[in-house]
Amino acid sequence: MAARRAAIGPGQQVSEAHALAGKVAELTAGTVCCYVPFGSEPGAITLLDVLREAGARVLLPIVPPAPGPLDWAEYTGTSSLVTGRFKGVLEPDGPRLGPRALATVDRILLPALAVDHSGVRLGRGAGYYDRSLPLAAATTDLVAVIRDTELVPSLPAESHDVRMNAALTPGEGLIRLPLGN
Template structure:
């Protein structure tokens, strides 16, 4: 394994994991993604939450706009991230339908175009459905490395249910962990549905 001068062995390990999972994700077919998305939509049918922080999937990330619409149909208020210009915590805005989404100002990710609610809005969430590349059986989450969610999840309220949305093969035995990592309480996958972690 090759490290740069600024790469600790821990970060080097995360880099290897990211490369491996992102390579696997590039092989996901459109048909597979549609099938997985429909199963994830079905899996949130029993999710009873007043406020859900979620995300708009980008590229081959699991999830869909249909999942956001299902949450709204079930009565949840859905908040989506707005990526800030600097690497701080995410801002949030309410999702009120696909027609209100537009390209983000700083990244090519769809974002809600309504009023910004501030980073602290995540504290109102009963559930946070979080994107991830992988999660281990201890709840350690591997993100893409930008740190937006690391800085945001620490702002959640006690008792907020933290659920990572991943593919079944992305639930692994063990990932590199750091003391500041915010552990996931569960994963949502196409085959397992909502799967609680110990």
């Protein structure tokens, strides 16, 4: 999956980011956690601005200094973004809300390398979201942002995996999971 992503050209990335921004406008909620895409992750900062323009309060992750749940801060525009702990990863510079901020959000849009039809999410392997998602309320909408080809029939699951209840893709928009039930 990672190798396939690395082969995606800039034109496709821009096209998909534009499509995702158009689809995300339909998903607004009071408070939405999102992420700033980096590398070959789908999306762009425009997606965050679309959410804000639609009236959502947007929270972005801050990677903690030691492995653990993500911290969160409000995104107030591109001028509020600074380079975080990892090179190329942008984070908001506003007041920290703590990991428990997830308990108060309506929807979480999170990156994934792939998601299967039952909602199993394949991340990048660091476990930050695995440690964070259990802090979300049971009613929080968990949406993995992926490319159309990254919705796959089956992925291996581990006991700590929190299942997604939707995937957002550039071509298909919001796809509710699990599929086939």
